Amino acid sequence: MKILEHLQVVRKKIILAVTGGLLASAGLELFLHPHQMIAGGVTGLSGLISHHTEAQFGVVLLMLNLPLLLWYFRYSRHLLLYVLPGMLAFSGMALLLSPVPALSGHPLASALAGGALLGWGAGLMARCGGLLDSLSGGLFRFSISRRLLRTDQGRSDSPWLIAAYLLPLTLTGWLTGWSQSLYSAIGCLAAYEAASIVFNGWTRPVCVITHHAEQVAAAVHQRLRSEPSEKKAHESQPDKQLLLYQIHVWELSRFKSIVQNMDPLAEWVEVEHMPERY
Known part of the structure; x- marks a missing residue:
């Protein structure tokens, strides 16, 4: 019975991870990427490379994430059980949705809607022990609600992790335009807050x-x-x-x-x- 219960828990977590990957991909490909907005971390770098080359976003995402995932695997062998299904769903759905036009023509509405879907997906994946982005272990440290309480939570983030999230936004401003960078930042804030709510509740x-x-x-x-x-x-x-x-x-x-x-x-x-x- 314990083995069956354990298998049911594992199946539920994998389903959550896959669902999270699909939602996050919809947020990026249906709202953010058509307006040349990007997220932070490896996902954002993948989006930048995809925008300025002919490479598919889903393929670039996997190529950039896999080395970091293999490094994590050295410390947590069960990590890939929940990470890979969600990340494969994330990348695969991105490939399918890439030809689909944006669902909203207004950049601000797209930033908020895309960020909310991205954060919802990231929160679901985090709840089951997975990762949307191989650098997203510090995702919830940027939550506005937690900063309002002036906790010392953000101080534990290492400078390289913060830089990894800010670098894609800065590069977006230089390469695409600062308006895209601003809307991308709004989308990231919406994603961080949505993920925090999904992960921690209201x-x-x-x-x-x-x-x-x-x-x-x-x-x-x-x-x-x-x-x-x-x-x-x-x-x-x-x-x-x-x-x-x-x-x-x-x-x-x-x-x-x-x-x-x-x-x-x-x-x-x-x-x-x-x-x-x-």
């Missing part, structure tokens, strides 16, 4: 560390109708208290403002990245 666990727990809790309840799921004293600083909340992504900025107004010295972090000393 709420974020947040911990507030404050000297004024009662005032902060009362203000949050009055403005957002939200109660802390847990309240306890700080282990190393007894004069502070910890308030644990589940906050909707659309209310993170408002939540931050409420906390700052009540206690400008308050600290907050997402619970999944909270240091153990808290």
Whole structure:
């Protein structure tokens, strides 16, 4: 029975990976690439090469990703089980959709729609343990909602990873035009946010560390109708208290403002990245 259950889980994850690859490919080929917009990372570099040569995007994508995937394989042997099906679906669907014209003639609408589909696909693949892009391990570190909370999450990204995402956008500006680069950046932001929502859901666990727990809790309840799921004293600083909340992504900025107004010295972090000393 355990073997059958395991096989069912594996099959479900592979289906999710393939579905994610198909959605991401639709976002690129039906919205972004017809307007010469690109994504970040290896996917973006593949798009640039495809735009300025006669090479097919799907073929270039596989050629650039495979060396990095083989390098990852040295550290995680099960990685290819979920990565390859999704990436093959991504590349294969790109080949099929490349002759299809854009579904939207407006570049801004295409950037948002294409980015949302790309991010949705990337989020599905990440949830099953796969990767849309061999550099997308840091995909969710660029989420706007997490930056609004000023967590230290982004600091763990190495400079080469950040450069790998920014380089295609810069090259797009030089080679195609800065308007395409701007729309590409908008599409990337939409993709990062969509992927973060698919991967993490619509709420974020947040911990507030404050000297004024009662005032902060009362203000949050009055403005957002939200109660802390847990309240306890700080282990190393007894004069502070910890308030644990589940906050909707659309209310993170408002939540931050409420906390700052009540206690400008308050600290907050997402619970999944909270240091153990808290």
